[in-house]
Amino acid sequence: MSEREPIGVIGTGYVGLVTAAGFAELGSDVYCVDIDADKIERLKQGEIPIYEPGLEELIAKNRERLHFSTELSDALERARLLFVAVGTPPTYSGDADLSAVHAVVNAMPVSDHHALVMKSTVPAGTGTSIKRLFTATGKDQFRYVSCPEFLKEGSAVKDFLHPDRVVIGDDGDWAGDAVAELYSSLDAPQVRTDINSAEMVKLASNAFLATKISFINEIANVCEETGADVVEVAKGMGLDDRIGPKFLQAGLGFGGSCFPKDVTALKQLAGNSGYHFQLLNSVIEVNELQKRRVMGKLQKHLGTLVGRRIGLLGLAFKPNTDDMREATSLVLSARLQAAGATVIAHDPIAEDEARKLITGIEFAPDALEVARDADAVVLVTEWDQFRALDFEQVAAVMAGTLIIDGRNALDPAAVRAAGLTYEGVGRSH
Numbered sequence: 001m002s003e004r005e006p007i008g009v010i011g012t013g014y015v016g017l018v019t020a021a022g023f024a025e026l027g028s029d030v031y032c033v034d035i036d037a038d039k040i041e042r043l044k045q046g047e048i049p050i051y052e053p054g055l056e057e058l059i060a061k062n063r064e065r066l067h068f069s070t071e072l073s074d075a076l077e078r079a080r081l082l083f084v085a086v087g088t089p090p091t092y093s094g095d096a097d098l099s100a101v102h103a104v105v106n107a108m109p110v111s112d113h114h115a116l117v118m119k120s121t122v123p124a125g126t127g128t129s130i131k132r133l134f135t136a137t138g139k140d141q142f143r144y145v146s147c148p149e150f151l152k153e154g155s156a157v158k159d160f161l162h163p164d165r166v167v168i169g170d171d172g173d174w175a176g177d178a179v180a181e182l183y184s185s186l187d188a189p190q191v192r193t194d195i196n197s198a199e200m201v202k203l204a205s206n207a208f209l210a211t212k213i214s215f216i217n218e219i220a221n222v223c224e225e226t227g228a229d230v231v232e233v234a235k236g237m238g239l240d241d242r243i244g245p246k247f248l249q250a251g252l253g254f255g256g257s258c259f260p261k262d263v264t265a266l267k268q269l270a271g272n273s274g275y276h277f278q279l280l281n282s283v284i285e286v287n288e289l290q291k292r293r294v295m296g297k298l299q300k301h302l303g304t305l306v307g308r309r310i311g312l313l314g315l316a317f318k319p320n321t322d323d324m325r326e327a328t329s330l331v332l333s334a335r336l337q338a339a340g341a342t343v344i345a346h347d348p349i350a351e352d353e354a355r356k357l358i359t360g361i362e363f364a365p366d367a368l369e370v371a372r373d374a375d376a377v378v379l380v381t382e383w384d385q386f387r388a389l390d391f392e393q394v395a396a397v398m399a400g401t402l403i404i405d406g407r408n409a410l411d412p413a414a415v416r417a418a419g420l421t422y423e424g425v426g427r428s429h
């Protein structure tokens, strides 16, 4: 056993695997448990089921300290702290589905030297109800800690090792201290607080960031009417320390596994406790409208979309991930097809995932093949290789001239110099 505290990680999804690899890198033996036997077998063979830059290398480097099993007892026997990283997807009503979390809680034995450390995003109040469950089942010595994760897909490994902050919510017992000790080697401020507040930090942070995006998207829409340029506006706003430059990138709206889910979960949570969270309704609504606005732009330039060939550059909800959850490309490809257009798309990494979710479109091997014979090309995900495109080549193969830069990631001058028509989001320059 290493000098550092061994830990258990329950759930080997994206959060669980990054957390496990990160703690192994910090020197802990990590016992990973998942009910999916096939996944555990693949992990034992060194196969990483998700795409996340740097994760495969980190797991390979710390192989000796990472142990994979389908048996909860393997973790319980060796670790006091059991990090829970199982899925909490939204239900039809928008509430978080906690059935996987409850299954973990129910599987815990009576113990006075174990703690659940919640990494999964759960509604504020979940910790309290889990502790109540422990009490009702004679497991009141089982400790509970809320330790929300703030990992971003695409930079999760870096985010684990260099977090802005570590939030630990506990009852002021050994478990909270042990979690604090585990994170103490990272150069990051720790926020020690109660369980309810820690849970709320996570939901409120994500809802705030989503609000920032919807806000700048609405500013962009106003810029389109008034002739201002949202990139210039965001630059000017961001220099105010109180606002900051990040998350002021206007575009086709936010997607992913966290923002849509957490904004809705917070809205529901407020609603369930009798508070109508007015602002969050708009954040969601603006985001949905933003995904659809590009249709109007295409129609403005092309007239009818019937029989038009529209190319999509990028399908993932953001670059450096193969995650398609709540991706704008899902809505866009469906709308385009419904309007009678032919859709051809390329994504450097997410094509396999996209094929499971999008039907009726063509997939191209690269960006130039997306552009070939296209009436318009829409940049949906700002992968670096799309930023670096040679627009002279793009212009040479396109049937039309319209480039819609859905992420304001391209150089408008370079696009126009190639004889193409550039249309960004809220851009006048």
Ligand code: UDX
Pocket: 149, 150, 151, 152, 153, 154, 206, 209, 213, 246, 247, 248, 249, 250, 251, 252, 253, 254, 255, 256, 257, 258, 259, 317, 318
């Ligand atoms: C987010 C949070 O950032 C992270 O702290 C939390 O743990 C999980 O949710 P993630 O979903 O991986 O991370 O992606 P993020 O980089 O935050 O982007 C979310 C979405 O917002 C993407 O669709 C992105 O394109 C969009 N976005 C982001 C904008 O449209 N404009 C911006 O300025 C920033």
